Amino acid sequence: MDAAYENEDIGDPALAALSASERRVMLTRDRGLLRRRELFAGAYVYSDRPDDQLHDVLQRFAPALAPWTRCVACNGLLGPADKDSVRDRLHHGTERTYDVFAACLSCPRVYWRGAHHAHLESVVAAALRSTTPR
Known part of the structure; x- marks a missing residue:
């Protein structure tokens, strides 16, 4: 899904x-x-609660979902990135702790599976379940 x-x-x-x-x-x-x-x-969008908003939009529009493929900052496509190519954009703790990265192909943003990833993964999994035809 493409979004702006x-x-x-x-x-x-x-x-x-x-x-x-x-x-x-x-x-x-x-x-x-x-x-x-x-x-x-x-x-x-009826609700002011993000969880309800997501559920509402998914139910009303049933968009095709492609999680983890777009930059949340600029909507550019993401691609795999090796640590050496993004090292200058990482905080020291991130550089020490993580080895797998994705980078936006349109802006300097870098992504990795940080501490919040498990929560985001559960949100994405629920969204995918709600849009999958039964």
């Missing part, structure tokens, strides 16, 4: 224009944004 996320407040007109130019569905809790004419498509 805007972390800065660029304003409703710019968000709607981005949706239109990239032909993206806008998921938001902002009803005013959903009323903008230039919006390609949009859907209201």
Whole structure:
């Protein structure tokens, strides 16, 4: 699944224009944004709790999921990276502790299976189960 996320407040007109130019569905809790004419498509996200939001979006849209393939910072594709190629972007403790890495092909972000990975894996597994046809 390809997604875009805007972390800065660029304003409703710019968000709607981005949706239109990239032909993206806008998921938001902002009803005013959903009323903008230039919006390609949009859907209201009912809950303000992330777990409920994920469940809602997966049930309503049933997107194809491809976990661990996209950068959370820029949405670029991830590829395997050897430790030597990313060493200059790692904190000392990470460099000492981990040996398997992925790197974004579009930005300098590096990923590894850190302390939070087990929790993320359980979230992804639940998402995959909820979108798998029975």
